[in-house]
Amino acid sequence: MDLNTVVEIRDARDPAPWRPGDAWLGGGTYLFSEPQPQLRRLVDLSRTGWTPVHRAPDGALEIAATCTVAQLSRFARTLPTTAAPLVEQCCRAFLASFKIWNMATVGGNLCNALPAGPMISLTAALDGECLLIAQDGVRRRVPVARFVTGAGRKDLAEGELLRSVTVPARALECRTAFRQASLYGLGRSGVLVIGTLDPVDRSFALTVTASTVRPVRLWFPLPPTAKALRTAIGRAVADDEWFDDIHGLPEWRRHMTFRYAEEIRREVTR
Template sequence: MDLNTVTEVRDARRRDTWRPGDAWLGGGTYLFSEPQPHIRRLIDLSRTGWEPLQLTAEGDLEIAATCTIAQLSRFPKPAEWAAAPLFEQCCRAFLASWKIWNMATVGGNLCNALPAGPMISLTAALDGVCRLLSRTGSVREVPVADFVIGAGRKVLHEGELLRSVTLPARALAGRTAFRQASLYGLGRSGALVIGAVDPIDGELTLTITASTVRPIQLRFALPPNAEALREAVEYAVEPGEYFDDIHGLPAWRRHMTFRFAEEIRRELTEEAGR
């Protein structure tokens, strides 16, 4: 779609003063999908030269905000990453064509803050941490689970930029379980729940997304039984936090959340103990 209110496109490498009507341009798959009458200037990130994916000396994975879904999917995952299957599962949870895969970015998916954003699901479940840059050069770090605070709402300040998301080696080494549901075969996720087991202390983490307006995480130091899990989910998710749109009613999303949570509990705790 043509953005007929845009009067200028600027290179993000230039230190310009942030102005009302400015917007960061990554892959542009959302920006150009519908009218954006409030935007006057685009700050283009395509020439920043950020490495899409790189491993740190500690074994953490740093994902640049400009990394595309296709690059994330193709990245060779080390054999020691027990969580490796989760990357492709979340990439495939996109309601997107191959053209979108090659343009849409991880950072854009997070910053759109849509409940069904699968990159939010992936990075939150693996204890990802967002690195945020202000226009003055200051840096702050926010866990992905706290970055999105509602449907379309995030903690970014005016002009602040999501630079990257770092996934810790410890989370990458843990076993995971994935469940996703949609009203249609190729539809947007109505519920997406991920379980992860810490490889050191065995803590179980359950990350609820898509069915709720924000990521919700529950942590269990000891394997919970079915009743304890159900009570924890009931307490963690407020009734008004189940999302309501054409892709699923709150009651259905709630039902699928409880169902998936129990399936994941059995997969990661009961079966592991056999």
């Protein structure tokens, strides 16, 4: 879609004061998908030269905000860790064409903050942490599970940039289980639940996305009982936090979340 209110595209490598009507441009799959009448200038990140994804010296996975879904998928196929299959499962949860895969970015998926964003699901489940850079250069780190605060809402100040997401090495060695539900064969995720089991201390984490307006990550020092897990989910998700749109009613999303949570608990602890 043509954005007829945009009068300038600026290279992000050339610093300039942030001004009203500015927006970061990553892959552009969202920006160019619908009218953006509030925008006047796009700050293009495509020439920053950031390494899309790599393993840090400590074994952590560093994913640049500009890393595309296709780049992450290819990298994960060579990743010699227990949790590597989860990356591909979440990439496939996009159910998008190859054109989207090659343009949509990890950073864009997080910053859109849609409940069904599978890169949110992936990085929240693996205890990911966002690196945010303000216009004055101040840096801060926020867990992905707290970065997205609601449907379309995130902890991002005006002009602040999501630079990267870091997944700790320990999380990459977790045993994982993945469940996804949609009302349609090739539809948007209505429920996406991920469980992880730490091989070191056997702590268990369950991450609920798509069915809720924000990521909900529950951590247990040891695998919980079925009753304890169900109770924890009920306490963590308020009645008005079950997402409601054309892709699923809150009651259905809640029911499927509880069902998948128990399936996952049994799978990763058997």
